[in-house]
Amino acid sequence: MNLYAFISIFASILTIFLGNFIYYKNPKNRLNQLIAILCFLVAYLSFVNFSLRNAESYYTAYLWLKASVLWPLMTPLILTIVLMATKNDLLKNRIFLVLLYIPSIIISILQFTTNQITSNIMVMEYWGWTSPTAFNSPVLYLSMLWITLLGITSITLSYLHYRKSKGLEKQQTFYILMGLTVVIILSLITEAILPLSSIEFPGITYFAAALGLLLVSYGVSQYKLPALTPAIAADEIVSTITNFLVITDDNHEIKYINPAGLKLLEYRYEEIEGKNLKTILPKHGSLDSKSLNSSINISETILRDRNGEDIPILLSTSVISKKSSLLGILYMGTDIRERKAVERKKKALSKQTIVRQGVLLELYREDIFDLETTLKKLTKTDSRTLDVDRVGVWFFKKDKTLIECSDIYILNEDRHEVGLTFKKEDYPKYLEALKKSHNITARNAQKHPVTSEFSDSYLKPNRILSVMNVPIWLQGEMIGILAHEQTRNLREWTLEEQDFAASISYMISLSLEASKREKAQKQIINSLEEKEVLIREVHHRVKNNMQIISSLLSLQSSTIDNKKMKDILEESQNRVKSMSMIHEQLYQSEDLVKIDFSSYVNGLVKNLFQTYSTVSQIELDVDVDEEVKLNIETSIPCGLIINELVSNSLKHAFKDGINGKIWVKMKKKDDQIILKLIDNGAGLPDDFQLEKTSTLGLKLVNGLVEQINGKIEVNTEHGTSFIIKFRELEYKRRV
Structure with missing residues (x-):
């Protein structure tokens, strides 16, 4: 990059800086705006001049020459600035302004479309590419005459204003005059006088303009152009x-x-x-x-x-x-929108109070003996009345170690959810605070010192922002929580809303008392029926007899050396044990009709692991909902299915001592039971079909699934998974 190209790029950078400086000194002032525009125009033309001098080819230089067509606009813009600085009335004449700019625009168009201003021949000089001036063109002389006339007019007006002005205004005009003089003189010398004298010298008009603008900027900074006026x-x-x-x-x-x-x-x-x-x-x-x-x-x-x-x-x-x-x-x-809003809020609050009182009166008239129906009614009414996104009822389990959601109503989806469970020991600060207070309200629940205990486990996953929680009391003991949860926005909870929530909590307590009384009456009646069922079941299913059968099979197995026969007897023994354990669960449970499958499945699977003790490297994961309780008609075939599938995984899925894992999961969804048995072992053959299997165990599984009117799905990707869906069979009375 030669020295002259450097001067051009320096002028471009300098004028960009000056344009920003002048504009932000007083961005509302029209004079500052015009000076800033002139700065940016000079910056553009300086950059074009730099690119022209540094062009790598003839064609590129020609394109940059055409890009410099805006240069004739500099002088009318300078004159406009002078007219504004000198407060000349010509600025108010729009026709004059149009006539001022039209000739310069015509010159720009002629340079771009013809060779009347500059020739179409590009020449490489010591300062870079340039184009000879078309001195034989009358258009060029007219253009130079017009530009010179505007420049001289600008200097003359500035000088006259300088002569008659005083004080600060005189100083301001001086820097404008000096800036213009520098531009005009240097431009005339390098762009007209030297070329006419056949002296080759690079044009420095834009550099001169940058120096002139630097003087104007100094005046702006030093004398705070323009002066303060009323x-x-x-x-x-x-x-x-x-x-x-x-x-x-x-x-x-x-x-x-x-x-x-x-x-x-x-x-x-x-x-x-x-x-x-x-x-x-x-x-x-x-x-x-x-x-x-x-x-x-x-x-x-x-x-x-x-x-x-x-x-x-x-x-x-x-x-x-x-x-x-x-x-x-x-x-x-x-x-006065805020004032009007306060007035409307007061009226709305009064109206809401009347509506809420009416809602409570209606609820008190409702039948509250059916707890499940009552909870759904109360959560839905509470949510809609207070416009709360989620309202839920949580109760402590009997052992007080867990707190479980009995119902959550979700307003925007108009639906209920159940089943969430938390450990009481994980939230000591929250529960202690709730016991000691009428309620807990938190505008920002995720950061509240008490409710933040739930932040990661519950609030963030459900996008809950604000909460209002009210304890539920029964006979002097806190047995649950009525939770109000806002997800749309952060919310402040009013005293009226807190009182309404407390009333709903009290109604839940009344419903619990009524439900407890009704449940006690039903238990008395059911206990008589259970005794009758127990007597009939004891006659048909005697655990001791099955234990004897299991023992006989074990003795017989110990006397046989044939491994195949020994395995068959062992499998039969496990099947008998699975049925025997059903009866054992039945006799030991408080409910003599239903089998607690959580306890039963854990015992059954552990027994199978002990039987196949060589597979101790296999990990077990048993997850059975506590609410899965089945009658004996369903329990026996279900137990046999689990026995067959777990045994099959233990024997065949993890050969050659490889590590693995077996999952047994059992969930209840509405009135349907979903049983999943999964292992990550070797898997079944790709063409496996349960209906066409030749093994006794899987044939038995298929038959047992049909017996409980269930459906089975088999997936052999990444191990083996069996998913069985069924409903509890109805009890058939025996004669």
Whole structure:
């Protein structure tokens, strides 16, 4: 990069900086804006000149030459700046401004489309690519005459203004004059005088412009161009008023709106200037000097914004007059939406209180003996009445170690959920605080010192932001929690809402008492039926007899050396044990009709692991819902299915001592039982079909699934999984 190219890029960077500097000194001032535009124009032309001088090819240089077509606009822009700085009235004449710029625009077009200004021949000189000036073209001389005329006019006007101005204004004009003189003189020398004298020298017009602008910028910085005037001070005061302010003329045409008003209305100034006042104050009557006296008139009305939204305001109106003649009207207003909102909130609160009292009266009249139905009714009513996203009821389990969700109503989906469980020991601070207080309210539940215990395990996964939790008491003991959970937004809980929630909690307590009494009565009746069932079952299923059969099979197995026969007897023994354990569970449980499958499955699988002790490297994962309790008609075939499939995995899925894992999962969904038995072992053959299997165990599984009217799915990807879905069989009375 040669020195002249460096000068061009330096001028470009300098003028970009100066343009930003001058603009942000006073961005609202038109003079500063015009000087900034000139800076950016010079920056662009300097960069084009740099690219031209550094072009790598003839064609590239030619393209950059054409890109410099904006240079004729510099001088009319300089003259515009001078006219504004000298406060010349010509600026108010739009025709003059049009005539000022048209010749320069024509020169730019001619340079771009013809070779009347510069020739189409590119020449490489010591300072880089350049194009010879077309001195034989009359258009060139006319262009130079026009540009020179504008430059001399600018200097002349600046000098005359400098002569008659005083003080700070004189200093400001001096720097403008000096800046212009530098640009004009250096440009004339390098762009006209030297070329006409056949002296080869690179043009430095843009560098000269950068130096001139540097002088102007110094004046701006040193003397704070432009000087402070009463008009500027008044504009600054009005622009900082927080209330909106509108000024109209005597024809009610808008002449001024302050920034606060423009922001409130969402208009740009040029969009609203000159519009009739009715555009923004549609309900405000026309005012004139007869209807307004010298005092300020205050009233409530509507302000209409750009989007057609009506904004309630308190409006003060006063006349602007001179010698009893109406010049205009000043409107100053305050946005009273917040005040109106408070008034509406008070009315709404009063209405809500009446509605909530009516809801509670209706609920007290409801039948509360059916606990499940009552909970669903209360959570749904509570959620809809208070407009809460989620309302749930949680109860402690009998051993007080767990707290379980009995019902959650989700407002936006209009549905209920159940089944979530938490350990009491994980939330000591929260539960202790709830016992000691009427309730717990948290606007930001995830950061609240008490409710944050639930943040990672419950609040964040469910996107819960705010909570209001009320304890549920029964006979002096806290037995549960009524939880209100907001997911849409952070929410403050009012005292009225807290009282309503406490009333719902009390109704849950009443329902529990009623349900407990009814349940006690039913248990008395059921116990008589259970005794009758027990007597019948003892006659048909005697555990001891099955134990004897199992023992006989074990003895027989110990006397046989044939491994195949020994395995068959062992499998039969396990099947008998699985049925025997059903009866054992039946006799030991409080409920003599239902089998607790959680305890039963754990015992059955552990027994199978002990039987196949060589597979100790296999990991076991048993997960059976506590609520899975089946009658004996369903339990025996289900137990045999588990026995066969777990035995099959232990024997065949993990050969050659490889490690693995077996999952036994049993869930209850509504009235359907889902049993899953999964291992990550060797898997079954790709063409495996349960209906066509030849093994006794899997044939037995298929038959047992049909016996309980179930459906079975087999998946052999990544091991083997059996998924069996069925419903509990109805008890068949025996004669």
